[in-house]
Amino acid sequence: MTYELTDFPQFEEVPQEQLDWLTEHLEIVEIPKGGYLFEKGSPIDHLTLVFEGDFELYFQQNNSRKSFGRIRKHDISGLLPYSRAKNAGGFAVAIQPAVIGTLNREKLHELIGKYYELTEVLVHEMNNRIRNITQIEVQNEKLIALGKLSAGLAHELNNPASAMVRSASLLQQHLKGLPADFKKVIKIRADDEAIDKINQFMYQKLEEKSSELSMLEQNTLEDDLYDWFSECSLEDRYDLVPLLVEYQFNTDDLLFVKSCLRDEDFNPVLKWIVQNMTTHKTVTDIKEASSRIETLVQSVKTYSYMDQSLDFQMVDIHTGIKSTLNVLNHKITKVGHKITTEFDENVPQIHGLPGELNQVWTNLIDNAIDALPKEGGELKVKTKAAGSFVYVFVEDNGHGISEEHLTRIFEPFFTTKEIGKGTGLGLDVAMKIIKQHNGQLKVTSQPGKTIFEVCLPINHNIEEENT
Structure with a gap:
C-alpha cells in the first residue's frame, strides 16, 4: 500500500520534488494496537509522520497513568529541526493499529540543508508543539494550584x-432537658431584689469572663467546688461543676447566690444559671465558627477579586498577602509550622493588578511552605517601603536551594519537585507578573535561610534605577 505525503495538510505548499525526496528516505513502520510509538526515556532521534492510527500520550504518576494528549493521523512528531529534546518524557501507546514513516537524524540534517520549504513546515510544527506543551503545562499548573487551594479551603471550612x-x-439536647427543670424554677419564691441581684451577677459572669486559668488553677477550683457541693449535699454536681469552672465560679460566688x-x-436556681451558661457557650461557639467561615469566604473573595475590575488599580498588598495566608493556612498549621509577619505600616497602596499579584504571593508562599x-x-x-518602591520578603528556614539550581530557578518548566507536585511554571509565572509591573524578583539562599525578594514600584510606570 502506498502512503502519500500529499495527504498531510501541512505539506500543501511544499514543492513536489521535496516531498519525493522525503518519501524516498522514509522508513515505513507498522505498530499494532497496544504497541508503543515511544516510551519514557526513549531517544528522540527520528522525525515521525503518522499515516494511520491514533496514539495516547501519558505519563506514570504515583503508580497511576495520567493521559495528557493524543498523536493522531497526519500529525508530525518526533525529532524536529533545531529541537534540543533528547529523550521522551512519557509514553505514546497505539489505541488502534498504526502506520508511521520515520526519518533518522542524519537525513534530517540533509533536509535542513537542502529543502527550505519543507524545513519551514517542520519548524512551524515545532513552534506549534512548544505552544501546545506550554498550554498543557500552564493548565496543569493551574489545576495543581486549584487543587491545593480547594483542599485547603475544604479543610479550613470543615x-x-x-x-x-x-x-x-x-x-x-440541652433544650430537651429544660421542661423538667422549668417545673422547679416556677416554684421558686424570691422577691424582685433577689432576682435582680442574681440576674445581674450571672450576666456579669457571662460577659466579663476572665483570662484563661492554668491547668493547676482549674484543678484547684474544681476540687474546691466538688468539696463544697459534697458538704452542702447538692445534687447534679458532676453536671454543674465543669461549666462553673469554665466560667470561673468559686465558692464565694455560690455563697452569694445562696444568700439571696x-x-x-x-439548687433549681443554680441549675438555671448553668443552663444559661451552656446556652451562652454553645451560641458563642456557633458564632465563632460561623465567623471563621465568613472570614474564609471573604478571603477567597478578596484573593480572587471576583467582583472587581481586572485592570490596573490601587492595591493594598497587605490585604492580598493576608488573604493568601488565610487560604494557605491549612498547609502552615497542620504540621505545626510557625508563621510570622512584619508589615510596614508605611507601605502605601501600589498601582497594580491585584489578582495577578495574589498569584505571586501564592507561588512564593506555597514554595516556601514546601521547603x-x-x-x-x-x-x-x-x-517595607523605600522611596518610590515597596518590598516584600518571603523567608523560610528550609534546606535551601543549591547553587546549581539557583541559576535556573526562574526558568520555565524547571522544577525539583516530583511529577504531579509541580510543573516548574510557578516562579516563571511570578517573574512574568513582577516584570509586567516593572518590578524585580530576586532570591538568595543558604541552608536554613532562603529569601525571595519582590520589589514593586508604587506606580507600575516607574522602573527601578538601582538594580
Whole structure:
C-alpha cells in the first residue's frame, strides 16, 4: 500500500520534488494496537509522520497513568529541526493499529540543508508543539494550584462547619432537658431584689469572663467546688461543676447566690444559671465558627477579586498577602509550622493588578511552605517601603536551594519537585507578573535561610534605577 505525503495538510505548499525526496528516505513502520510509538526515556532521534492510527500520550504518576494528549493521523512528531529534546518524557501507546514513516537524524540534517520549504513546515510544527506543551503545562499548573487551594479551603471550612454541627446538636439536647427543670424554677419564691441581684451577677459572669486559668488553677477550683457541693449535699454536681469552672465560679460566688435565696430554691436556681451558661457557650461557639467561615469566604473573595475590575488599580498588598495566608493556612498549621509577619505600616497602596499579584504571593508562599523542614518550620513574610518602591520578603528556614539550581530557578518548566507536585511554571509565572509591573524578583539562599525578594514600584510606570 502506498502512503502519500500529499495527504498531510501541512505539506500543501511544499514543492513536489521535496516531498519525493522525503518519501524516498522514509522508513515505513507498522505498530499494532497496544504497541508503543515511544516510551519514557526513549531517544528522540527520528522525525515521525503518522499515516494511520491514533496514539495516547501519558505519563506514570504515583503508580497511576495520567493521559495528557493524543498523536493522531497526519500529525508530525518526533525529532524536529533545531529541537534540543533528547529523550521522551512519557509514553505514546497505539489505541488502534498504526502506520508511521520515520526519518533518522542524519537525513534530517540533509533536509535542513537542502529543502527550505519543507524545513519551514517542520519548524512551524515545532513552534506549534512548544505552544501546545506550554498550554498543557500552564493548565496543569493551574489545576495543581486549584487543587491545593480547594483542599485547603475544604479543610479550613470543615473544621468550623463541624463545630457548628456539634454545637447545634448539643444545644438541641440541652433544650430537651429544660421542661423538667422549668417545673422547679416556677416554684421558686424570691422577691424582685433577689432576682435582680442574681440576674445581674450571672450576666456579669457571662460577659466579663476572665483570662484563661492554668491547668493547676482549674484543678484547684474544681476540687474546691466538688468539696463544697459534697458538704452542702447538692445534687447534679458532676453536671454543674465543669461549666462553673469554665466560667470561673468559686465558692464565694455560690455563697452569694445562696444568700439571696431560700435553701430549697438554691439548687433549681443554680441549675438555671448553668443552663444559661451552656446556652451562652454553645451560641458563642456557633458564632465563632460561623465567623471563621465568613472570614474564609471573604478571603477567597478578596484573593480572587471576583467582583472587581481586572485592570490596573490601587492595591493594598497587605490585604492580598493576608488573604493568601488565610487560604494557605491549612498547609502552615497542620504540621505545626510557625508563621510570622512584619508589615510596614508605611507601605502605601501600589498601582497594580491585584489578582495577578495574589498569584505571586501564592507561588512564593506555597514554595516556601514546601521547603520547610518537617519539624521547626518557620515562615516569615515581611514588607517595607523605600522611596518610590515597596518590598516584600518571603523567608523560610528550609534546606535551601543549591547553587546549581539557583541559576535556573526562574526558568520555565524547571522544577525539583516530583511529577504531579509541580510543573516548574510557578516562579516563571511570578517573574512574568513582577516584570509586567516593572518590578524585580530576586532570591538568595543558604541552608536554613532562603529569601525571595519582590520589589514593586508604587506606580507600575516607574522602573527601578538601582538594580
